[in-house]
Amino acid sequence: MIEVKNLVKRYGNHTAVDNLSFTVDKGQVLGFLGPNGAGKSTTMNIITGYISATGGTVTVNGVDVYEEPEEVKKMIGYLPEFPPLYPDMTVTEYLNFVADIKKVNKAGKKQMIADIMESTRITPVSNRLIKHLSKGYKQRVGLAQAIMGYPELIILDEPTVGLDPKQIIEIRELIKELSKNHTVILSSHIMQEVSAVCDTVMIIDKGKLVLNERPIDLSTNLGNTGGMKLCVKGDRNIILDALERIERITNIVEHEPTTEGIMNLTVNCDENEDIREEVFYAMCDAKAPILEMQSIHLSLEDIFLKVTAGDGIGDLNLDGFQDKKEVSEAIDENHAEDVQNKSEENLVEEEDNSNAGDL
Numbered sequence: 001m002i003e004v005k006n007l008v009k010r011y012g013n014h015t016a017v018d019n020l021s022f023t024v025d026k027g028q029v030l031g032f033l034g035p036n037g038a039g040k041s042t043t044m045n046i047i048t049g050y051i052s053a054t055g056g057t058v059t060v061n062g063v064d065v066y067e068e069p070e071e072v073k074k075m076i077g078y079l080p081e082f083p084p085l086y087p088d089m090t091v092t093e094y095l096n097f098v099a100d101i102k103k104v105n106k107a108g109k110k111q112m113i114a115d116i117m118e119s120t121r122i123t124p125v126s127n128r129l130i131k132h133l134s135k136g137y138k139q140r141v142g143l144a145q146a147i148m149g150y151p152e153l154i155i156l157d158e159p160t161v162g163l164d165p166k167q168i169i170e171i172r173e174l175i176k177e178l179s180k181n182h183t184v185i186l187s188s189h190i191m192q193e194v195s196a197v198c199d200t201v202m203i204i205d206k207g208k209l210v211l212n213e214r215p216i217d218l219s220t221n222l223g224n225t226g227g228m229k230l231c232v233k234g235d236r237n238i239i240l241d242a243l244e245r246i247e248r249i250t251n252i253v254e255h256e257p258t259t260e261g262i263m264n265l266t267v268n269c270d271e272n273e274d275i276r277e278e279v280f281y282a283m284c285d286a287k288a289p290i291l292e293m294q295s296i297h298l299s300l301e302d303i304f305l306k307v308t309a310g311d312g313i314g315d316l317n318l319d320g321f322q323d324k325k326e327v328s329e330a331i332d333e334n335h336a337e338d339v340q341n342k343s344e345e346n347l348v349e350e351e352d353n354s355n356a357g358d359l
């Protein structure tokens with residue numbers, strides 16, 4: 001449905017998009033990831049015809065964005081990072097305005113607006129001024145304008161940014177619903193969101209494509225760490241001695257025992273090695289029963305850090321599973337904090353609104 005070929009965008013000497021090529025098939029839900037400044041918004045703005053490219057081509061259903069921009073715009077619903085809302089209009093007035101711009105058939109317009117308000121759950125605020133809505137509701141109105149006219153392709157630039165956890169889940173459900181009948185490109189920083197909603201993940205870094213795979217292939221191809229968690233019962237010295245004799249093991253990390261006489265270990269080898277059988281027989285010989293053995297797979301978050309060289313999170317050490325886990329936890333904590341802050345902002349805004357006497 002979309003074909004992007006050798007796309008280049010330069011701002012002066014700075015190359016924001018660097019020879020990017022990819023395709024999106026009809027019905028696909030593509031997760032578009034990348035660190036800050038990777039070129040995601042620039043790419044989406046070019047696909048939607050908002051800005052021009054320095055080089056390369058973009059076609060949607062075979063129609064060239066530069067040659068027939070009006071035709072392409074009709075096929076696309078776009079929720080940019082900052083939705084184009086008119087704060088002094090009510091929600092209904094605004095959606096009527098959007099429907100007119102998108103040349104929605106007059107006969108079906110009223111029903112379409114009602115249906116879209118229902119699916120984005122903004123019917124209760126239909127008569128409120130947009131400037132009095134909380135961030136979450138503004139985002140839903142932005143989504144409603146993107147869906148208006150039911151375009152084949154929907155492009156969403158960080159649709160859940162700034163929303164509280166409940167709103168995030170609701171918007172995510174809505175995107176899943178949309179994906180049944182539309183092709184969707186979703187840019188996001190939230191890995192769980194991409195895993196939950198998308199069937200293909202594309203990661204760009206410094207304007208270049210660094211990864212384009214299905215999440216399921218990611219965990220089998222890139223997700224294998226070669227490491228395993230091991231829980232073994234027996235004498236500490238005998239167990240460590242037996243493991244150290246396995247040549248393919250590169251390092252062993254011992255964790256605090258939770259029960260006396262039981263060892264919790266992380267055992268690492270090279271990514272493409274499989275040492276499970278060797279470990280099994282070594283433990284048999286050592287008369288140390290294995291209570292638990294679990295291969296360690298990288299999460300999408302870990303893979304993101306791996307392929308983007310950890311850009312955007314400073315100089316964190318990514319060697320070894322332990323550190324990677326800590327990185328994931330740190331990111332989760334930051335994200336939770338961010339969400340909490342945003343949630344508080346929304347509450348304050350909601351309070352302001354109630355003081356203003358609006359619904």
Ligand SMILES: Nc1ncnc2c1ncn2[C@@H]1O[C@H](COP(=O)(O)OP(=O)(O)OP(=O)(O)O)[C@@H](O)[C@H]1O
Nearest residue numbers: 011014015016034035036037038039040041042043
């Ligand atoms: N109008 C502009 N003029 C100059 N440089 C720009 C302009 N717009 C974007 N850039 C630069 O191009 C690069 C890519 O920006 P872009 O907004 O596409 O990244 P992004 O991946 O969407 O980032 P984020 O996740 O932070 O939104 C950045 O280095 C940015 O500073």
